[in-house]
Amino acid sequence: MNDKVLAAGSRDEFGEKLQQKQKISQMITTILNDTDFTPINTPLIERESTFDKYQNKNVFRLFDQVGENLVLRPDLTLPIARFLSANRQQNSMSRLYYIGDVFRRTDSLSGDYNQETQAGIELIGDQSFEAEIQALDTMLKFAQEFGIVDVQVVLSDARFIDVVLENLQLDQDLRQRMKQAIEQKNVSVFEELRATIPDFPEGLAGWPLAFGEDGETVMWQLQEIPAVNDIINDWLKLAEYTHKHYPAVAVTVDLAAASPQPYYTGTIIRGFVPSLGRYLFSGGRYDRLLENFQNKSLPAVGMGLNIETILADWRRKPEEMKPQEPIVMVLGKGRVEKDARPLLKAAGIDTSLLENPARKLIFDSTDGKYRFILVKPSDVVKYLDRGIGDVGIVGSDTIAEQVQNHYDVLNLQTGKAEFVVAAPEGFNLDTPTRKRIATKYPKIATEYFSNRGEDVELIKLEGSVELGPLTGLSDAIIDITQTGNTLRENHLQVYDAVGPVATHMLVRAGALLRFQLELTKVINNLVNILKEEEQ
Incomplete structure (x- = not known):
């Protein structure tokens, strides 16, 4: 074992970037100390019960010396609520701020970091709308201090x-x-x-x-x-x-x-930076803040400040500050792209360069509005998740097997097929005995059999799944079929329909705000086109 290799998802910080991060923390501390906010620091390790309503799959778990369940804190708001419940009176009002690290488990080999620094403010005990105004004012002052010039305030409500x-x-x-x-x-x-x-x-x-x-x-x-x-x-x-x-x-x-969290009860305020396609701050009113810890609620408004967004803005090169960048559309190569192209053209997108792609994989539309990237279908989601792509077009079968960090906006109704359970003649789907199921789609298969209340043995295959029952490797398969010809040729019968498959349009969350007018127009055009085709 190489003791110089870091644990997955961790990183060392040093040099210029760390100095910038330290400067950001110092600026936050100075500004908030000068505006009568009180600092608060909670332990890195908390009882697991503090985060009962948190997504458990993201939490690092520990045990103390007497076997009590502990976690590395994945969030800073709930520990503050725990502190308030134990140490403050219900009618007290306070203005708190925090800067600290949080820890969240990430997917293996995702490239994401499981430790990041959070900063934020909490206005506790103030029922008036003045608290929302003060919170927004504090965040906009930070935007000014950090030199972020294109922040946009987006308002919503839980x-x-x-x-x-x-x-x-x-x-x-x-x-x-x-x-x-x-x-x-x-x-x-x-x-x-x-x-x-x-x-x-x-x-x-x-x-x-x-x-x-x-x-x-x-x-x-x-x-x-x-x-x-x-x-x-x-x-x-x-x-x-x-x-x-x-x-x-x-x-x-x-x-x-x-709503960002279940305990939000009112106004939600976010600060979006269009040129970066990400948020600078977010938060709002959550008067149910203490419900995890006591029966009574406590009025509160909180706002988190994204230090990574500030760093990204500071580290941008002048040439990266383009006034108008193209919308990057990532398409699955082959049938997905071929079937989607006529729809995109009818919706008002210039797809002429895609008609004769030769061996090129990146194309800019002649009007400069779009950049098309052709990739293997299984890679489409990865380009969106890494911020390279704004829009993705790929089959729902591929989407279903990957982590969802984007909006699944539209079913384009192309590439239609069906997930099915198939097996040789004589197979009994309803038998209580444990079945062996071969598939390329373990998430789909797991969900299907879980809904049936069955525990089966899943065998993940990459090649011809039909071989599973024919060789005795499995009793049945879950796979995609369009015509059923391949199943019949291999003497397999369909025993149940699992769900439909079609090509979908995905949009990265930040892209919807950044390119709102163009993307909304295209999506609405596609909706009307699909309705006409159904008639």
Whole structure:
């Protein structure tokens, strides 16, 4: 074992970058100490119960000397809530700030780091809307101090989607499915559900993409709902304050935003940097902050400051500050790209250079709006996750087997196929005996059999899955079929349909805000084209 090799996901920091990081921390400390914030530092190691509502798969677990479950803290807000519950009175008001490291498990070989530095503020015990204004003002002052000139304030609310859906008087199941489609900006699923709701408001027809200018248009149409009007009035207060004190900062809304954490109860404020395609700050009101630790709640507004975004801005070279960059579209080579090309062209994208690609893999459209990258389908998601691509087009089978860090916006209805359970004649899918299943798609297979309440032996294959039952390696397979010819040629029968497969359009979260006008136009054009094809 090489003792010089770091643990997976860890890194050493030194030299210029560390000096810049230290400078950022010093600036944060100086500014907040001068504005009557009190520093707080919590232990790196906490009881596991502190993070009961946290995503458990991301947590590093430890045991103390008496066997108690501990974790390396994956977040700093909940430890502060734990501290407040134990040490402060319910009616007390305080202004706290923190700078510290957090630890989160990452996927093996992902290139992500499992340790990062967080900074942020907590305004505790203040029920007034003045707390939201103070929090936003503090973050915008930081943007000025750090020289980040193109920050954009994006406003949303943890209550908004629920309030509007409740006003539509939908049953609980449909309401939950609608909420999920809206938050995930899944236009295809939203359209399917919307079609089942009589008299659905026309103004909300594009709800998953109701952010930026489109969101502001929809916002004004919902004022007749009293609870929505209260939310809008709060947004207007924040916008008015920002325009008065920071006239160069744009303010917009996102009517489809998901709540960052379950304990959020009101306004959500994010600071987006379009030229970087990432957030500088985010947070909002969470009056349920202490519910993990006691029955009573405590008003609180918190904002986190992304130190990595500040570093990325500081370390940019002048040539990287381009006024207009192309939208990078990553397409799966072969049938995916070939089938998607006519749709993209009909939606208004110049795809002429893709028609004769020869051996090239990167193309710029003649109008300069798009850059196309052709890659192996399994690599499409990786290009999006690393920030290289803005839009990805690939089969849903590939998407299903990879981590979802993007919006699955649209089912393009090309490359249609079906996941199936197939086996030789005489196979019994309902037998209680443990089955051996060969597949290229372990996540799909695991979900299918888990939903059936079965524990099976999965055998991951890369080549011809049909050989599994024929050689005795497996009892059955889960695979994709379009015509069924390959299955019949290998004397296999379909015993159950697992789910549909088609080509999907993915969009990186930051790209939707950065290229909102162009991408919204293209997505809406595609929705209309697909509707016409169905008729």
